[in-house]
Amino acid sequence: MLFSAAMKCLSFIRPPFIHLPLILFVFAVLLPLSGFAQSALTLQSGVRQFSASGHMSLLHDAGGRMTADAAQSSDSWKALPGAASAGYTSDTIWLRLEVERQADAPQDWSVRFTNPLLDDVRLYRPDGAQGWSEQAAGENLGRSNWAVDARNVVFPVRMEAAGREIWLVRLQSKNAMSTGLEIWPRTAFNDFSRREYLYYGLYFGFYVLLIVLHAFFWRMTREAQSGWYLLYVSLHTLTELMTVAIPQQLFDMPVGVSDPLLGMSICCSLAVGVYFAVQQMELPAMRPRFSKLVLASACGVAAIGIGLILAGRFAAGMILVQQLAMLLVVVFISLSLWMLIHGHKPARFFLLAFGIFYAGVVVSFLRNMAVVPTNFWTNHAVAIGALLHMTLMSLRLNLRYDELRRDKEMAQAETVRAVRQLNDSLEDQVARRTAALQQEIAQRVQLEQELRKALDVERRIKEEQQDFVAMVSHEFRTPLAIITTTAQQIAKNLDAVREKTLTRCQNLRNAAHRMAALVDEYLTADRMEDSATAFKPVSCDPRQLIEGIVNEWPQGRISMSLQPLPAQFTCDKGLLQVGLRNLLSNADRHATSGQAIHVQAEAREEGARHTLCISVRNRGELIPEDEVPRLFQKYFRGRSAQHKPGAGLGLYLVKRIAEMHAGEVWLENDAATGSVTFSLLLPDNKSDALNPAAPAPASASAMEASTA
Known part of the structure; x- marks a missing residue:
């Protein structure tokens, strides 16, 4: 009769596509109510599990004072x-x-x-002596x-003798008194x-995965939902x-902790679930006052429920919270159906997921209220x-995030287009202004470079002047001292x-000759840098030129x-004589006493x-390696030349002469033989013009005076 009444109620439900799931649900829930009979539960070989459903009797013990015999x-x-x-x-329940x-x-x-x-x-269980174990x-x-x-209460039972036994079970619980009884072979x-x-590991692993994924998702997006x-x-x-x-088993959690924790989590879940449901229906935008009323009611009842649970009235708190939850389920389902009829799109997904x-x-x-059976x-x-x-909600949130991301990308693209148009309108002005600024900057850079070059030249000239004054004061002091001393001796x-x-x-003539040579060296260096006289290569006999210079020295x-050597070699004869004389003079000053100078x-x-x-x-x-550069x-005068005559111009003149001929000069230190070699390499300038990078040289006649 109960099944037929349920089917009659289903006939009034529209639309028809929901008949089949509801019919299957009614079969699954109410079918066990039809045609039951109490009988002994027979334990057979080869069966993995026996259910006591349909074989038990129930007895209420209001005061909980019955003994097993009384029950x-x-x-x-x-x-x-x-x-x-x-x-x-709150009754004690007996099962037989x-x-x-x-x-x-x-x-x-x-x-x-x-x-x-x-x-x-x-x-x-009977203990065989008219009592109970x-x-x-x-x-x-x-x-x-x-x-x-x-996890569950499990009693090990050993039935040594075949036959029938009567078992009594005494139950007490603050939670819903709803349980099945199963008998399993031990293995x-x-x-x-x-x-x-394993099943629970997979089940809760899914939830842990959801939590981890949405924790990262929320941390990246900071999106409220x-x-x-x-x-x-x-x-x-x-x-x-x-x-x-599961936590109670793993951590041996006492009932004084586990029951309040369970009750409070259910109460908090009610408040958070109501808020989440209201947001999913987008109810605050349509019915803001109603949304606030529903949320306030849920939070208030959840707080009262937590208070009752902490006060030790677990059942009262749970009944209050669950009754409100059932009321809100009816309200939300009815409201979403009304919103769906009026074309509110979020209501469609809400009806499916929630x-x-x-x-x-x-x-x-x-089931907790004992309205439907436990199965x-x-x-x-x-x-x-x-x-x-949860699966549907996760998919929904991911789709919503993708939609928001697409909207954001479209908005960004529109912003980029607007900015690009604005940039296009300003490009001409910016280009003109940029060109003017670039021209002005180029002029300033050029001016700055010219100023830097002028400062570098001025700094170099000042340094050379300081070096020149110091050198002249040092080199002229010695011959002047000789002249002064000798004149005093004669007087x-x-x-x-x-x-x-x-x-x-x-001695007077030698000192005067040395002063004249110094003056000529300074004049020669200046003329090489400042004179406008052209470089004049001529054809000469290199052997005759070298022998002539060597014959100027003592035998x-x-x-x-x-x-x-070639009979004819084109070079500036006067410059080459100056350069060779300076190399020989430098070698003469630094050669070991009694050792000849070798020219090759x-x-x-x-x-x-x-x-x-x-x-x-x-x-x-x-020559030390640090002085070679x-x-x-x-x-420049090295440490070994500090107490010897000279102005630091000889090797400088040699290098300038080599550069004027497009040649080169270099030094070779031979530690094995203890010798120092200066080599001058000059190309044949028969058809070469003056090197445009080099300053115009002085006349050869003026340079020859440096060796006098």
Whole structure:
């Protein structure tokens, strides 16, 4: 009759496409109510699991004072069509079950209660001496004292003799009194336990994955709905974990902690779930006052529920929260249907995603209130509905994020186009202004470069002037001192011996000659830099030129090694004489006393290029490596030349002469022989013009005076 009445109610529901799911749901929930009969539960061999549904009787013990004998002898037993379901009750519930073990059935069994949140469970079996043996478990006892470490209450039972036994079960719980009773062969139960933990690992692994993904998603986007959904999923996951008692088993959590934590998570889930549902329907934009009223009601009832739970009235708090949840389910479903009829698009998805979840919540509530029986579907209705609900919501949020991202990209593209148009309109003005600025900057840069060059030239001239003054004051002081001293000696000794007077006159002539040579060197250097006289290459005999310069020195002071040389070589004869004299003078000052200076000359051919290489080598102190880079600089004198005559211009003049001939000069230190060699390489300038990069040289006659 109940089934037919339900079908009659379904006939008034439209549209017709929802008939089939509702019919299947009614079959799954109400079919166990039809045609039950109480009989003994026969335990056979080869069966993995036996359900006591349809084989039990139920007895209410209002005061909880009955003993097992009193309960057995009571005439108030009522047959149960399925599992035990008494809702939220403070009564003690007794269950009676007659069990018959066949001779070929196993002796060791596991008795499992499907509700993991029972506070006090006691199993009574005949002890063979007109009494009862008792096994106790439940949240009040503490899980560490249970006979079997499991999520649910499990009693190990050994039936040694075949035949019938009457079992009595005493139940107490603050939670909903709804549980099934299963009897498993011991080995089959062990296999089932392993599979069950695997299933729960996959189930909660899915929720953990959702939490992690949406945590990263929310951290990247900081989008409000993502944050609320993350809180929504986290609270639901906590509630599911506490409902199936996994934390209680893992951490041996006492009932004084687990029940308040479960109750508070359910209350918080109500408030957050209502807020999330209101946002998904976009209700604040359409009905702002109604939305605020609903949210305030949910938050208020959740707070009252938490207060009742903390005050020790767990059942009262849960009933209040669940009744409001059922009312809001009806309100939200009705409102979303009305909004769907009026063309509100979010209502369509709300009915799909939240309708599945709300259906599971309603079934669970009806089971807790003992309106529908306890079976697999009613026990797992919330879990199945929540899994589908969370999956759909995650997809919805991802699609919404993609939509927002596309809108943002379109807005950015539109902004870029507007900016580009604005830029195009300003480009001409900017280009004109930029050109003017670039021209002005170029002029300023050019002016700055010219100023820098002028400053560098001025700084260099100043440094050279300072070096020149210091050099002149040092070099002229010695011959002037000689002249002064000698003149004083002559004045004091007018009657001195003629030979001594002649010697002193010779000293005067030598000092004057040295001063004249210094003056000529300075003048020659200046003329090489400032004179406008052209470079005048002429054809000459290189052998005759070198021998002529060498013959100016005392016999034996210089040795020559002249390889076959061309009869004619084009160069500036006067400049080459100046350069060779300076190399010989430098070698003479630094050569070891008593050691001859060696001059070597040879002709070289480098392809079509004919060159003349003149080398001047002397034994003496090697030139330090740190002085080599500065050796050909103007006025530079090394450490070994500080106490010797000279102005630091000789090697500088040699380098300038080499550059004027497009040649080069270099130094070679030979540590093995203790010799220093300067080599001058000059190309044949028969058809070469003046090097445009070099300043115009002075006349050869003026340079020859530097060696006088």
